[in-house]
Amino acid sequence: MSAMSGGADSVATDLLDSTPMRGRVRRARLFLILLYAAAAFTVGALGVLIGTTLIDGWRYLSLDLITNLPSRRPEAAGLYVALWGTVMVIGLTVLFAFPIGVGAAIYLEEYGPKNRLTKLLQLNISNLAGVPSIVYGLLGLGIFAVWFGLGRSLITGALTMALLILPIIIIAAQEALKAVPPSLREAAYGLGATKWQTTWHHVLPSAVPGILTGTILAVSRAIGETAPLLVAGASAFLLFKPTGLDSNYTVLPMQIYNWTSRPQQEFQDLAAAGIIVLLAVLLLMNSVAIIIRQRYSRKLRG
Amino acid sequence: MSALTVKTVLTSDRPVLDASADVQISIRDLDVHYGANHAVRDVTFDVPRQAVTALIGPSGCGKSTVLRSINRMNDLIPSARVEGEIRYHGVNINDPAIDPVIVRRNIGMVFQKPNPFPKSIYDNVAWGAKINGHKGNMDELVESCLRRAAIWEEVKDKLKESGLSLSGGQQQRLCIARALANDPDVILMDEPASALDPISTLKIEDLMRELARNYTIVVVTHNMQQAARVSDRTVFFSLNDQRQGVLIEAGATADMFTNPRDQRTEDYITGRFG
Amino acid sequence: MTHRAVSGTPPMAPPMHHARSDEEIARALTSTSSARFSERLIGYALAACGLLSVLTTVGIVAVLIEEALQFFGDVSAVDFLFGTTWTALFANGSFGVLPLVSATVLIAALSMVVAIPVGLLVAIYLSEYASPRVRAVVKPVMELLAGVPTIVFGYFALTFITPSILRKVVPGTEVFNVMAAAIAVGIMVVPLVASLSEDALAAVPRALREGGYGMGATKMEVATQVVVPAALSGIVASIVLAISRAFGETMIVAIAAGSKAQIADDPFESAQTMTGFMVQAFSGDVETGSTVYKSLFAVGLLLFLITLVLNLISNRIVARFREAYD
Numbered sequence: 014m015s016a017m018s019g020g021a022d023s024v025a026t027d028l029l030d031s032t033p034m035r036g037r038v039r040r041a042r043l044f045l046i047l048l049y050a051a052a053a054f055t056v057g058a059l060g061v062l063i064g065t066t067l068i069d070g071w072r073y074l075s076l077d078l079i080t081n082l083p084s085r086r087p088e089a090a091g092l093y094v095a096l097w098g099t100v101m102v103i104g105l106t107v108l109f110a111f112p113i114g115v116g117a118a119i120y121l122e123e124y125g126p127k128n129r130l131t132k133l134l135q136l137n138i139s140n141l142a143g144v145p146s147i148v149y150g151l152l153g154l155g156i157f158a159v160w161f162g163l164g165r166s167l168i169t170g171a172l173t174m175a176l177l178i179l180p181i182i183i184i185a186a187q188e189a190l191k192a193v194p195p196s197l198r199e200a201a202y203g204l205g206a207t208k209w210q211t212t213w214h215h216v217l218p219s220a221v222p223g224i225l226t227g228t229i230l231a232v233s234r235a236i237g238e239t240a241p242l243l244v245a246g247a248s249a250f251l252l253f254k255p256t257g258l259d260s261n262y263t264v265l266p267m268q269i270y271n272w273t274s275r276p277q278q279e280f281q282d283l284a285a286a287g288i289i290v291l292l293a294v295l296l297l298m299n300s301v302a303i304i305i306r307q308r309y310s311r312k313l314r315g
Numbered sequence: 316m317s318a319l320t321v322k323t324v325l326t327s328d329r330p331v332l333d334a335s336a337d338v339q340i341s342i343r344d345l346d347v348h349y350g351a352n353h354a355v356r357d358v359t360f361d362v363p364r365q366a367v368t369a370l371i372g373p374s375g376c377g378k379s380t381v382l383r384s385i386n387r388m389n390d391l392i393p394s395a396r397v398e399g400e401i402r403y404h405g406v407n408i409n410d411p412a413i414d415p416v417i418v419r420r421n422i423g424m425v426f427q428k429p430n431p432f433p434k435s436i437y438d439n440v441a442w443g444a445k446i447n448g449h450k451g452n453m454d455e456l457v458e459s460c461l462r463r464a465a466i467w468e469e470v471k472d473k474l475k476e477s478g479l480s481l482s483g484g485q486q487q488r489l490c491i492a493r494a495l496a497n498d499p500d501v502i503l504m505d506e507p508a509s510a511l512d513p514i515s516t517l518k519i520e521d522l523m524r525e526l527a528r529n530y531t532i533v534v535v536t537h538n539m540q541q542a543a544r545v546s547d548r549t550v551f552f553s554l555n556d557q558r559q560g561v562l563i564e565a566g567a568t569a570d571m572f573t574n575p576r577d578q579r580t581e582d583y584i585t586g587r588f589g
Numbered sequence: 590m591t592h593r594a595v596s597g598t599p600p601m602a603p604p605m606h607h608a609r610s611d612e613e614i615a616r617a618l619t620s621t622s623s624a625r626f627s628e629r630l631i632g633y634a635l636a637a638c639g640l641l642s643v644l645t646t647v648g649i650v651a652v653l654i655e656e657a658l659q660f661f662g663d664v665s666a667v668d669f670l671f672g673t674t675w676t677a678l679f680a681n682g683s684f685g686v687l688p689l690v691s692a693t694v695l696i697a698a699l700s701m702v703v704a705i706p707v708g709l710l711v712a713i714y715l716s717e718y719a720s721p722r723v724r725a726v727v728k729p730v731m732e733l734l735a736g737v738p739t740i741v742f743g744y745f746a747l748t749f750i751t752p753s754i755l756r757k758v759v760p761g762t763e764v765f766n767v768m769a770a771a772i773a774v775g776i777m778v779v780p781l782v783a784s785l786s787e788d789a790l791a792a793v794p795r796a797l798r799e800g801g802y803g804m805g806a807t808k809m810e811v812a813t814q815v816v817v818p819a820a821l822s823g824i825v826a827s828i829v830l831a832i833s834r835a836f837g838e839t840m841i842v843a844i845a846a847g848s849k850a851q852i853a854d855d856p857f858e859s860a861q862t863m864t865g866f867m868v869q870a871f872s873g874d875v876e877t878g879s880t881v882y883k884s885l886f887a888v889g890l891l892l893f894l895i896t897l898v899l900n901l902i903s904n905r906i907v908a909r910f911r912e913a914y915d
Contacts, residue, residue, distance in 0.1 A: 145837025
């Protein structure tokens with residue numbers, strides 16, 4: 014090149030002459046357009062998804078949708094039974110999964126020896142997080158419904174769902190515990206605290222925002238799950254809200270699925286309205302997670 | 316179970332080399348391994364009662380490791396293995412049968428970086444006493460500990476504020492007050508002033524001298540002048556040619572700084588001063 | 590709280606007496622504290638919580654294998670694995686699983702055609718290009734998208750992708766078809782590919798990028814020829830995980846792909862996946878203990894094994910990637 018043979022002047026001309034760069038610049042610009050397109054595609058997909066659902070379901074959005082029982086006539090059908098089912102199933106799910114999930118995370122992060130066995134336990138948990146949700150349905154059906162004889166009941170659904178979100182809660186709680194600075198543990202141990210006193214009084218309170226945020230995300234997942242409950246015995250059409258642990262039940266996404274799979278346009282629009290309610294519930298949950306995170310982090314900063 | 320424990324502890328076949336009444340802790344043949352790494356080798360020295368003992372030496376010589384062995388903090392590191400005898404109140408507290416929790420309730424610790432709990436100033440001091448079943452008046456205890464740590468005047472009007480709202484120097488004195496609430500007789504300090512400004516450092520040093528009237532203090536410091544100012548007794552560590560921490564010499568601080576017996580001690584002391 | 594001064598404790602306190610004598614301390618040191626016992630109990634309780642996750646795995650494997658073995662008593666494993674006719678819900682039905690597998694594979698493959706380029710480009714954009722302001726929009730959108738229940742994507746595929754896009758572009762498209770389901774599954778896993786790939790890209794050391802710039806490379810050249818190759822194993826791991834997710838996806842395919850169990854060769858026709866069959870069967874009445882009931886567990890076992898292998902591969906790749914940069 015000229016820079017090799019020529020003097021300082023030809024280097025200066027080289028710097029000013031952008032001809033050899035032109036092809037590279039054009040390629041770079043094309044690439045940038047591709048990047049924008051990909052980002053726009055995802056933002057657009059979410060926008061269209063929410064937009065079309067709103068347009069389809071708008072007509073059926075009213076208080077009646079929430080208070081009406083299911084019906085064979087779309088204008089009279091509502092989500093009352095499904096909403097109750099979701100509240101009860103998810104409530105029980107959290108009751109089972111939260112303490113056990115946090116307990117397992119504490120064991121892995123604070124108590125368990127760092128050996129092969131805990132490594133295997135960790136691998137097992139991360140694999141469980143990847144098992145398709147419908148397989149959890151088969152587990153719930155085989156173990157809780159048939160083997161334990163609990164049948165197609167609310168408690169079967171809740172136990173199934175608890176096992177499904179357990180690995181998610183464990184992994185989130187572990188991350189939160191890992192983020193607690195070791196100096197805090199040392200301070201407590203230095204005062205003669207036992208492992209449990211250290212964990213319960215200092216480590217856990219510091220990890221609470223992370224644990225709660227992770228749990229809420231896991232619960233959001235459970236609220237939107239259809240397949241495992243469909244397999245483990247949620248009903249497709251039910252006229253009564255569940256009254257006890259052994260009641261039949263249905264949940265919000267089951268009801269939406271039921272409406273979606275009917276051929277009439279009216280029921281499909283009703284499904285859209287149901288989806289809007291479901292998304293609103295999930296959005297509410299996420300807002301709560303954000304508020305919790307902010308409030309706690311302010312408190313900890315002191 | 317407990318009778319058996321006492322027996323094995325008291326009939327240890329190691330000779331008690333220094334049984335004089337003014338020795339608070341005597342360390343014999345201490346070896347610390349981290350996995351395959353032999354970090355501290357064959358360390359023996361006595362810690363006198365109600366005085367300040369300074370552990371000094373170049374970085375990586377194992378002085379902090381020795382300090383953390385005294386209250387069994389090394390138990391928290393899975394790969395650490397501590398061998399040897401640490402005799403305290405006639406008991407070898409390095410015996411695995413001894414519960415490290417009880418050891419730490421009697422031998423308090425202050426860390427390099429101030430680490431108050433993210434709780435109120437009051438709760439920072441009260442917590443240790445609470446978990447150890449303190450029965451007396453908690454308000455009085457908190458006040459007396461904060462006074463003894465020379466921080467009461469600065470915090471008495473904001474006891475409910477977070478310990479983290481204090482300055483670094485104040486946080487460290489809060490951590491000292493927190494350690495006092497357990498009524499320990501020994502306080503271990505791991506470079507307690509290294510993260511602080513000069514004025515805060517002076518305050519901590521004054522406090523150490525004051526506390527030594529009632530407590531036995533062992534302090535790790537990398538600051539030669541600090542060791543000379545605050546300690547009654549100095550233990551000098553260095554690395555041998557296998558990069559293991561070894562004790563070079565131990566003695567009265569005044570003697571050691573004016574008339575070191577070992578050439579390595581002299582080099583280190585003069586090098587730092589020069 | 591009372592703030593009265595404690596009498597006799599001026600700032601410079603006189604020598605004080607410790608509450609406990611030497612003998613008391615010695616006795617305390619050598620005693621076995623009652624706390625030690627309850628500590629151990631708590632340790633066991635926490636370990637039991639961890640053990641429950643092992644029991645879950647054991648439960649899944651046991652249930653699937655037990656029922657599947659019974660199924661293989663009724664239908665031979667060879668007929669199941671290599672048969673090309675699946676008519677399980679008919680009387681005297683045939684249980685050749687290949688039609689279900691072919692639909693599952695086709696949907697997973699087509700979904701990757703959407704998810705891999707979009708997810709990877711978004712990851713590169715977020716990690717190398719995006720300004721904080723754009724990030725502040727795209728990141729939350731990804732999180733929202735990741736949180737949308739699959740039933741919603743199913744509805745979207747059936748009521749928007751098929752009628753408003755596919756049937757306009759390819760007029761002969763069936764109401765239920767593989768393509769709509771695949772596109773929806775693809776969109777669903779974009780956030781997974783994007784966020785895991787972005788983590789991998791972000792983990793590439795700065796020095797490597799600077800080395801590229803130092804040789805006069807443009808930003809695009811650094812991104813595509815230095816950073817992406819360096820993060821390749823992390824990116825591959827994210828894709829493998831996305832494929833696994835696509836295999837196990839249920840509601841989207843059940844709603845949008847239909848229930849015609851046939852060897853899937855035309856993406857614009859209806860087909861039934863493994864999960865799609867399970868949903869169809871459980872939406873009706875399946876008699877516990879019948880061959881159909883047992884076949885569901887055999888299909889479930891096959892699905893579990895496929896996703897397990899994919900997840901293990903992904904895990905393995907991630908572990909090796911971490912070693913390289915830690």
